[in-house]
Every structure is written in structure tokens, then in C-alpha cells.
Amino acid sequence: MSARVTRATALRVLTQLRRDPRTIVLLLGVPPFLLTLLKGAYHQDPQTFQHVGGPLVGLFPFSTMFVVTSITMLRERTTGTLERLMSLPLAKLDLLFGYGIAFAVVAVVQATLTSAYAFGLLGLDVAGSTAAVVALAVGNALLGMSLGLFVSAFARTEFQAVQFMPAFVFPQLLLCGLFVARDQMIGVLQIVADTMPLTYAFEALESVATEGSLGSRGALDVSVIVGSILLLLALGALTLRRRTA
């Protein structure tokens, strides 16, 4: 592994993104837009808006980075640039960490702007600090990125990669406790939810939003998030092959 190559890869990914202003506008504009819709939809029930909106600020980067990474990675595979990189003196970790750094930077910007808008203009309020929400958002971005990186290996076309979003992201959003508290779901779904990393990400965000700190299960939540990122990155590294059939 080399710091030079990792940094070069992060810069390259950011340059590619900079060349695509429309994607940047969407990345930064869609979360505030959706929160505005949510506020309007819940205008008779501001309490639910507070309950859902706070954690949502930290969950957006998960789905965004999932899609962006799986498409970018699929493109690396289909255009032959991945094969070229694998024939060069580049460690697999250089590539994975390069992506990680680049998307973490994007997540910081996205989460900061979304928080500023939500907490400043939409009247959302969290008990904890905005910085904690942004920090968790970056963690979720890396979680989404590593999941996207891994599953992109199983997509042959961009159509498939896009469909992985409802397949891998929506179930986690539905069951993590954002819409319905987990203890109110049928038993089997509670068990399923317990196996999904986003459940722990939501729990951490909810604690910060309502209690002001990570709470009693904070250590567990953070370890599961970090552990899942590392596990998915390791699995992702296995899908990067120097030799193919």
C-alpha cells in the first residue's frame, strides 16, 4: 500500500465527480429537497417530523454513496480501467481507501449542507450536537460505499446496479426503525433488522437526536458500523481480481 497511490486515487475520483456538475447538484440538492417534502407532508404532525427528520439527515449519505460507488465501480470494470489498474503497481487497498477518502469528503459536504438547511431553516432540532450527526453521516457514507463496492461485483449492467438500490438499501431503511419502532414489528423482522448494519446506524442517530448522546448502546452501534465497513471492504477486495478467466 502506498500513501501516494491512495491519495492519487482519491483525487482522481473527486476530479471525475467535479467533471459532472449535474451529479454534484443532485448529490447536494436532493437531501434538502426531500426533507422539505417531509416537513410539508407532516405539517399536522411536527413531532413525527422531528423524530424521522433528524436521523434521516444522517442516513441520506448511505443511499447516495451506495449508488454512486456501485455505478463508478461497475464503470471501472466495464471500461477496462480496473483491469489496467490491476496490472499496475497498485495495491487493492490503495483503490478501496482512495474511494473511501473521496466519498468521505463528499459525505462531509453533503451532510454539512443538509444539516445546516434542516437545523437552520426547516426548524429540525436534535438534542445532540450537529457535529455528531455529521460524523455519523460520514460513517454511513462509508458504509454505503463499501456495500456498493461489494455488490457492484455482481452487476453485469448498469440496469442491474441501479436495481441493487431497492434490493439492498430499501429493506434496511424500512426495517431500521425509521418508520416503525423495531419492537412493534413482527418477531421475525426484528431478528432480520438485527442483522442489518443500517439498524445500528439509525439507533446511533436516534440516540443523538433524542438523548443528545450515543446512549447506552452507543459502543455497540459504532462497533457494528465500523465492523461492517471493514468486513464489506474486505469482501470487496476479494472481488478485485488480478487474474480473470
Next chain:
Amino acid sequence: MAGPAAIAVEGLRVKRGGRRVLRDLSFAVASGSVTGLLGPSGCGKTTLMRAIVGVQIVESGRVEVLGAAAGSPPLRARVGYVTQAPSVYGDLSVRENLRYFARVLGVPQERIGRVLETVALGEQAEQVASSLSGGQMARVSLATALLGEPRLLVLDEPTVGLDPVLRRDLWATFRELATAGTTLLVSSHVMEEAEHCDELLLMRDGDLLAAESPAALRARTGRERLDEAFLALIEEREPAA
């Protein structure tokens, strides 16, 4: 054969999709030579090149490149490989592409200007790669492989779709590189390109029909034109029914 072998292949067999694409190939490529790998589309040229670069899973056989096993880590900085489809980032400019690969290879950024000159793309340096023509894009891909001053360059159909002037210039470049000590393995399905090569590897259906110089091929078949010589070789092996 002059000089030590840059590539030594022995008993190479490769299966792809249950079909044997390369059957028991053995040959050597002299270092500092321009070797043409010729044969019709689908005869296994690309698979052979992939095996030499070390990105192909092989069934059996030995492939040694610059004295090391093909694809081994020390070779990654010393072997340049240009695939048939240009493998560059379409959303980056030519310079940005080269800058990235130069950083990966750890070569000074000054090399960029030099390789841009070699492939005659100086004027397109700031252009986004996807806006280039097919031939220009192929040359960006080639420029990328030249960055690290590789000892061995493996080029898969580098002249396809180029205009005659550019093709001539590119062959002149290949010759200069070989004179400077680089070994080049260049594939083509156009026999007239064989003229530019020191040695030829003629392939058909996963077999090696000949590994010799154009002059030796002419002498052996008694044909002046290399495409006719190639046909003579095929007929010799598969007598018309």
C-alpha cells in the same frame, strides 16, 4: 534469435468458457525486438497477450516475462499493456488521465509531456477523453502505457482504425522504442503490418503456425507477399479436401 528472451512461453494451454482457446503454445520473444502477433480475429491473440501480461487464468504451462513469472508483482511496473478497447477514464481530460497513471506508477509528471508528444496528442491534452475520436482515445491508452518506460510493451491491435499516416508514425515510434531497448509484442489481424516486425508469431485457432522472421517465412513458403505466405502455411497444415 539475438539477445536473451524477454518472453518465454512453454506448453501454454488456456480454456475460456469450456473451450480450449490456446493449445500447447511454446515460443520465445527476443528482447529489444518488435514481434508481430498475427492471425484472424478469434484465433486467441488477445488471450495469449493476457497470459503474457499475467491477467489471464491459465490451465497449464509456463509463461516467463523478463525473467520472472508472468504477472508477478515486480513486473507490474515493467510491463505496459494496452488493451484493444482503450482503457482510460472517459470523464477525465487526457492530461488528468496521464497524471493519475503517472502517480500510480510513481514516475515524474514531466513524463506526461514527453508521452503526449510521442503519440501526437499535445493539442488535445486538455480535452475530455470521451470527446476524442476512437483513434485518439486509443493513443491516450497507449500514452498511459508508455509513462513508466516499460521494458516490455504488449499492444493489442494498436493501429486498428488509424489513418495511414498515423499508422506509419506509430510503427516508427515502435521501432524507436525497440532501438532504445524496449521489447514490443504487437498484435494485428492485418498481414501487411507484419512487414514492420523483426519476428512474427502466426496464429490460427489457438495454434502457433510459425514463429520466425518475415524473411524466413518468405524463404520457407516461396511467397513474396506475407499474406500469401500465411495462406500457404495454412494449406500446408490443412490440405484442401
